[in-house]
Amino acid sequence: MVAQLFPPIEPYAHGLLDVGDGNQVYWETSGKPDGKAALCVHGGPGSGSRPGNRRLFDPEAYRIVLFDQRGCGRSRPHASDPAVSLDHNTTAHLVADMERLREHLGIERWLLYGGSWGSTLILAYAERHPERVSEIVIAGVTMTRPEETDWLYGGVGRLLPGPWEQFRDALPEDSRHGNLVAAYNRLLNSPDAEARTRAAQAWCAWEDAVIAHEALGSPGQYSSKPGKAMTAFVRLCAHYFANNAWLDDGQLLRDAHRLTGIPAVLVHGRLDLASPLRTAWELAKEWPDAELKVITDAGHTGSLAMQEAVLEAISRFGERTGCAAPR
Numbered sequence: 001m002v003a004q005l006f007p008p009i010e011p012y013a014h015g016l017l018d019v020g021d022g023n024q025v026y027w028e029t030s031g032k033p034d035g036k037a038a039l040c041v042h043g044g045p046g047s048g049s050r051p052g053n054r055r056l057f058d059p060e061a062y063r064i065v066l067f068d069q070r071g072c073g074r075s076r077p078h079a080s081d082p083a084v085s086l087d088h089n090t091t092a093h094l095v096a097d098m099e100r101l102r103e104h105l106g107i108e109r110w111l112l113y114g115g116s117w118g119s120t121l122i123l124a125y126a127e128r129h130p131e132r133v134s135e136i137v138i139a140g141v142t143m144t145r146p147e148e149t150d151w152l153y154g155g156v157g158r159l160l161p162g163p164w165e166q167f168r169d170a171l172p173e174d175s176r177h178g179n180l181v182a183a184y185n186r187l188l189n190s191p192d193a194e195a196r197t198r199a200a201q202a203w204c205a206w207e208d209a210v211i212a213h214e215a216l217g218s219p220g221q222y223s224s225k226p227g228k229a230m231t232a233f234v235r236l237c238a239h240y241f242a243n244n245a246w247l248d249d250g251q252l253l254r255d256a257h258r259l260t261g262i263p264a265v266l267v268h269g270r271l272d273l274a275s276p277l278r279t280a281w282e283l284a285k286e287w288p289d290a291e292l293k294v295i296t297d298a299g300h301t302g303s304l305a306m307q308e309a310v311l312e313a314i315s316r317f318g319e320r321t322g323c324a325a326p327r
Contacts, residue, residue: 021088041114046236048073115140141280163209170202214299269298
């Protein structure tokens with residue numbers, strides 16, 4: 001029998017948490033107030049939380065926490081405004097925000113769920129605060145190493161030469177032969193509003209071209225974002241990727257030993273063009289407590305089989321004893 005999503009639910013509490021540097025992070029909780037705590041860590045960077053993720057968790061067992069990372073979603077201020085500085089928007093800041101949110105909600109330990117960029121942030125948090133993590137479920141493993149960024153915005157262009165040239169040629173001519181991500185990062189911070197808009201649209205068109213080339217891909221997913229959401233998403237993506245997410249090359253893999261004792265399920269699509277399987281494979285080899293499930297029909301945007309694997313893992317971890325978080 002195929003595992004089914006749980007019915008839609010609404011939060012029973014929500015708010016804005018002051019995390020310093022003039023930032024307020026949106027958070028919400030749903031499900032069972034005294035249940036096992038689980039935090040959904042969204043992708044992007046800058047995609048914002050997805051209400052549909054509440055449906056992955058049994059509301060009779062889990063206390064489900066969603067939040068919007070700095071600069072996106074319902075967090076304030078919004079990165080779509082070019083006047084908003086990103087100087088205090090780094091991986092270290094996001095990790096600290098997650099820890100501050102845990103303390104604010106009175107949670108001792110929580111399960112972490114997410115994928116894509118969310119995977120990188122989950123690993124960074126868990127390696128910094130392993131004692132606060134009960135389990136991890138990742139759907140689409142990334143570690144935001146330079147080689148991964150170079151692949152997504154360069155290497156995979158060998159399979160999609162036309163769309164990649166359009167992505168490259170949307171930049172000023174003098175920026176087309178160097179680091180394209182760094183060039184987009186400069187353009188997304190231009191005082192020229194039209195230049196910023198064109199850059200955001202070109203970036204999303206490229207992201208869409210990659211996932212549309214996958215089996216069971218979801219074309220249009222990025223380009224359909226509303227104007228401000230699109231601008232914030234691309235500005236934050238370029239900001240993080242141009243700076244290698246402020247992580248040393250290979251840092252998360254090298255420090256995977258800090259995850260020892262944290263049970264995990266890593267679910268990854270064999271056909272993922274945006275984040276090839278090698279990253280998940282390498283992480284699983286260094287993390288004996290992690291089970292790697294390779295989904296044959298899935299790409300970066302997943303499949304029903306991938307969803308079923310995630311639901312099964314979350315359900316199984318929900319039955320573990322001794323991990324419920326106090327209110």
